[in-house]
Amino acid sequence: MNKTHYRTHTCGELNKSCIGKSVILAGWLDSLRIQGKIGFLSLRDRYGVTQFFLNPKLAKKFENLKKESVLQIKGKVNARPDKQVNKDMSTGEVEVEASEIVVLNESEPLPLDFEHASEETRLTYRYLDLRQPDMQNNLMVRHKLVKAVRDFLSDYNFVEIETPILSKSTPEGARDYLVPSRVHKGKFYALPQSPQQYKQLLMVAGFDRYFQIARCFRDEDLRADRQPEFTQLDMEMSFFQEEDVYSLIEKLMKFVWKKVLNVDIKVPFPRLTYAEAMKKYKRDNPDLRKKKDEYAFVWVTGFPLLEFNDEDNRYYALHHPFTSPVAEDLDLLETNPDKVRAHAYDLVLNGTEIGGGSIRMHRGDWQQRVFKALGMSETEYKAKFMHMLEAFKYGAPPHGGIAFGLDRIAAIITGNESIREVIAFPKTKNAESLMENSPSEVDKEQLDELGLRIK
Amino acid sequence: MNKTHYRTHTCGELNKSCIGKSVILAGWLDSLRIQGKIGFLSLRDRYGVTQFFLNPKLAKKFENLKKESVLQIKGKVNARPDKQVNKDMSTGEVEVEASEIVVLNESEPLPLDFEHASEETRLTYRYLDLRQPDMQNNLMVRHKLVKAVRDFLSDYNFVEIETPILSKSTPEGARDYLVPSRVHKGKFYALPQSPQQYKQLLMVAGFDRYFQIARCFRDEDLRADRQPEFTQLDMEMSFFQEEDVYSLIEKLMKFVWKKVLNVDIKVPFPRLTYAEAMKKYKRDNPDLRKKKDEYAFVWVTGFPLLEFNDEDNRYYALHHPFTSPVAEDLDLLETNPDKVRAHAYDLVLNGTEIGGGSIRMHRGDWQQRVFKALGMSETEYKAKFMHMLEAFKYGAPPHGGIAFGLDRIAAIITGNESIREVIAFPKTKNAESLMENSPSEVDKEQLDELGLRIK
Numbered sequence: 001m002n003k004t005h006y007r008t009h010t011c012g013e014l015n016k017s018c019i020g021k022s023v024i025l026a027g028w029l030d031s032l033r034i035q036g037k038i039g040f041l042s043l044r045d046r047y048g049v050t051q052f053f054l055n056p057k058l059a060k061k062f063e064n065l066k067k068e069s070v071l072q073i074k075g076k077v078n079a080r081p082d083k084q085v086n087k088d089m090s091t092g093e094v095e096v097e098a099s100e101i102v103v104l105n106e107s108e109p110l111p112l113d114f115e116h117a118s119e120e121t122r123l124t125y126r127y128l129d130l131r132q133p134d135m136q137n138n139l140m141v142r143h144k145l146v147k148a149v150r151d152f153l154s155d156y157n158f159v160e161i162e163t164p165i166l167s168k169s170t171p172e173g174a175r176d177y178l179v180p181s182r183v184h185k186g187k188f189y190a191l192p193q194s195p196q197q198y199k200q201l202l203m204v205a206g207f208d209r210y211f212q213i214a215r216c217f218r219d220e221d222l223r224a225d226r227q228p229e230f231t232q233l234d235m236e237m238s239f240f241q242e243e244d245v246y247s248l249i250e251k252l253m254k255f256v257w258k259k260v261l262n263v264d265i266k267v268p269f270p271r272l273t274y275a276e277a278m279k280k281y282k283r284d285n286p287d288l289r290k291k292k293d294e295y296a297f298v299w300v301t302g303f304p305l306l307e308f309n310d311e312d313n314r315y316y317a318l319h320h321p322f323t324s325p326v327a328e329d330l331d332l333l334e335t336n337p338d339k340v341r342a343h344a345y346d347l348v349l350n351g352t353e354i355g356g357g358s359i360r361m362h363r364g365d366w367q368q369r370v371f372k373a374l375g376m377s378e379t380e381y382k383a384k385f386m387h388m389l390e391a392f393k394y395g396a397p398p399h400g401g402i403a404f405g406l407d408r409i410a411a412i413i414t415g416n417e418s419i420r421e422v423i424a425f426p427k428t429k430n431a432e433s434l435m436e437n438s439p440s441e442v443d444k445e446q447l448d449e450l451g452l453r454i455k
Numbered sequence: 456m457n458k459t460h461y462r463t464h465t466c467g468e469l470n471k472s473c474i475g476k477s478v479i480l481a482g483w484l485d486s487l488r489i490q491g492k493i494g495f496l497s498l499r500d501r502y503g504v505t506q507f508f509l510n511p512k513l514a515k516k517f518e519n520l521k522k523e524s525v526l527q528i529k530g531k532v533n534a535r536p537d538k539q540v541n542k543d544m545s546t547g548e549v550e551v552e553a554s555e556i557v558v559l560n561e562s563e564p565l566p567l568d569f570e571h572a573s574e575e576t577r578l579t580y581r582y583l584d585l586r587q588p589d590m591q592n593n594l595m596v597r598h599k600l601v602k603a604v605r606d607f608l609s610d611y612n613f614v615e616i617e618t619p620i621l622s623k624s625t626p627e628g629a630r631d632y633l634v635p636s637r638v639h640k641g642k643f644y645a646l647p648q649s650p651q652q653y654k655q656l657l658m659v660a661g662f663d664r665y666f667q668i669a670r671c672f673r674d675e676d677l678r679a680d681r682q683p684e685f686t687q688l689d690m691e692m693s694f695f696q697e698e699d700v701y702s703l704i705e706k707l708m709k710f711v712w713k714k715v716l717n718v719d720i721k722v723p724f725p726r727l728t729y730a731e732a733m734k735k736y737k738r739d740n741p742d743l744r745k746k747k748d749e750y751a752f753v754w755v756t757g758f759p760l761l762e763f764n765d766e767d768n769r770y771y772a773l774h775h776p777f778t779s780p781v782a783e784d785l786d787l788l789e790t791n792p793d794k795v796r797a798h799a800y801d802l803v804l805n806g807t808e809i810g811g812g813s814i815r816m817h818r819g820d821w822q823q824r825v826f827k828a829l830g831m832s833e834t835e836y837k838a839k840f841m842h843m844l845e846a847f848k849y850g851a852p853p854h855g856g857i858a859f860g861l862d863r864i865a866a867i868i869t870g871n872e873s874i875r876e877v878i879a880f881p882k883t884k885n886a887e888s889l890m891e892n893s894p895s896e897v898d899k900e901q902l903d904e905l906g907l908r909i910k
């Protein structure tokens with residue numbers, strides 16, 4: 001299945017059963033040792049490393065080959081002498097006696113030394129950085145993680161649905177990235193901070209169980225481990241109560257951890273109320289690990305709906321403005337907003353919040369009361385959210401959901417501190433791409449077309 | 456697995472084996488017939504429709520229930536009398552004798568009549584439009600299509616890798632959407648027209664086989680069936696020649712058509728050179744169907760590399776500037792550019808180009824000659840593509856790829872003319888969202904932060 005017109009096998013494929021075969025391999029020159037007149041060459045690809053024996057003629061001809069050159073090598077598979085068998089390599093029982101070497105692309109000396117490269121250098125030459133075994137593994141594990149999530153959710157009747165990236169500006173929290181419209185000069189799309197409204201509208205549309213591996217955007221002043229764009233496992237379910245969310249997500253996590261790490265995690269996860277967590281751990285994302293190398297999940301529940309901000313003297317939604325209050329607290333919205341509890345929950349893993357969600361309001365009258373409690377005038381919330389209030393009129397089912405920071409989960413699973421290690425082409429803290437040099441200046445004509453001027 | 460705290464079964468689940476059981480269902484009121492004192496009620500969800508029998512008390516109490524209200528109904532499963540068995544319904548052998556009806560959310564009368572609604576109205580109330588069985592089916596089939604693609608490619612050692620949406624402006628062809636940077640005032644990101652450069656860099660990074668279900672963006676004046684954002688099945692493979700692409704893609708299509716439509720398509724697909732297609736069919740996307748309901752695939756190959764544009768008196772890349780010329784035509788680049796053939800190919804299905812790709816240049820010197828043939832100065836192409844030329848220095852493998860219009864494939868598979876029918880929340884021809892009203896005006900403060908002024 002890996003055979004192409006360039007190769008018969010990959011560099012991770014040959015073993016004892018291939019002895020005597022003629023093979024063609026292609027890959028990168030990993031190392032070359034000339035020992036007297038003969039030579040040993042290691043060829044590398046994503047699948048592994050294969051050792052080649054070079055006869056005196058080939059050793060002489062290619063003695064100056066640069067590392068990381070791309071080669072195609074023909075040869076015959078031999079058993080390695082017992083003493084030279086390398087049990088740590090999948091191909092360690094054989095070596096290939098090279099008969100012909102074709103240089104497909106010669107490499108210049110690499111512009112960086114990975115062991116001592118700064119992150120800046122690594123990001124500038126990201127395409128080389130990604131050749132490192134750790135980086136290869138990080139992206140492979142991420143692929144497996146996402147595949148496991150998709151397989152599980154598809155089996156549980158979830159439908160994956162793509163929602164727009166060219167979206168509408170939302171009023172709360174972090175800043176939106178804006179996209180000027182050429183056709184409607186002076187107007188803007190916004191890149192979504194999450195597909196929140198779309199997924200709720202999909203519940204109104206009767207899709208019942210939705211998910212998406214969704215790209216989300218926030219133009220924040222970057223803290224240590226934030227990215228201007230990040231990936232969310234976004235889910236929404238109809239006819240769900242809090243307990244249904246807990247039970248489904250525990251099954252999902254159990255499946256994923258088994259599939260990707262072959263680790264059995266214990267479910268159900270323990271739970272803490274927000275009040276308990278703050279009292280006992282002084283934080284809402286406690287680290288409950290008792291020993292190293294453990295995966296300690298905990299649900300944090302019972303969050304307040306609103307949070308007062310002294311600076312601008314108003315309430316903010318602790319999760320987001322679509323979170324449902326607990327029914328019996330509803331009348332406190334106008335009299336004692338601090339006391340209103342929310343049907344909101346976070347999933348915390350080893351002291352990191354990996355996901356959060358809530359049961360939503362599916363009634364327009366409740367939604368309007370919350371908008372008002374957030375200090376929005378009727379004119380304001382209707383301008384922003386008329387479509388949501390309208391949608392709630394025509395048979396919106398009870399629904400709830402959750403979203404997980406996929407980059408964070410991938411980082412934890414691969415044992416990395418930074419999400420930049422599990423993103424193929426990340427931005428710096430300054431929201432720049434050092435590799436391709438973006439953001440960058442654009443032509444005056446482009447701005448003219450958009451009806452914009454730089455101040 | 457569909458059981459939640461709101462329901463024991465879905466509306467598509469009950470059959471003879473459930474007779475005698477007490478059940479709770481939740482869904483939308485599809486129809487209500489009062490016959491004398493009793494009533495028959497149909498409850499609908501994504502999974503199907505279940506008929507309920509209402510005794511005189513319930514019939515009286517709920518006789519004015521509005522269609523599309525969300526209900527939870529408890530009852531007991533009975534066999535239908537033989538005469539009333541409905542073979543067309545998965546639940547047609549049973550009915551549920553209702554004992555209690557809870558109105559979870561009462562609907563107002565729907566603001567549209569689907570049979571006569573204009574597309575404008577349908578898009579304004581997209582969350583209701585999506586309740587229609589055809590639309591539900593379209594998005595379900597799209598989910599299955601994408602799942603089949605992912606399963607196949609994962610089995611073939613492809614790695615799914617996400618590439619940035621906040622990207623760099625590219626010079627060729629259609630217009631980029633720009634995203635102003637707040638941190639770097641006066642500079643812009645661009646939304647990608649395709650992940651072309653990133654996927655080639657992933658080949659340089661040694662990932663060998665990459666794919667992505669990638670969102671792409673083009674700010675074109677919209678023709679009939681274009682969308683400002685669309686979805687591409689994007690693939691790139693190392694150590695591939697043209698024949699390797701054909702063979703892999705034929706296997707992929709065969710798998711997908713079997714899985715999604717249970718249709719056996721014949722491979723290998725026929726091939727036509729561009730010249731043959733133009734001569735015989737006067738088009739490069741001929742419709743080779745001999746009978747209706749057939750799927751007629753054809754590869755179109757042997758495209759010229761460049762195309763002269765009389766208006767601005769210069770050459771353009773027929774595919775894109777990274778397409779590899781046929782080696783023996785290379786020296787025609789400077790003398791007779793029209794004659795240079797490309798390693799480019801399109802896959803055409805029933806007269807629609809569903810995908811196109813090429814073997815790429817992996818050598819910087821060739822790439823620079825093509826940039827020059829496209830009329831770019833060295834300063835210009837280095838400003839735009841330095842990272843690509845740099846990457847080609849350090850062991851870029853021979854590679855090639857292809858990209859498919861996933862929206863188009865989904866439309867063909869579901870028998871729709873328009874891709875808007877297979878996109879959950881599409882934009883109009885005018886690039887507007889009528890549902891949420893975007894693009895929209897933004898606050899002056901937001902523009903100030905971006906250092907922009909509207910002219």
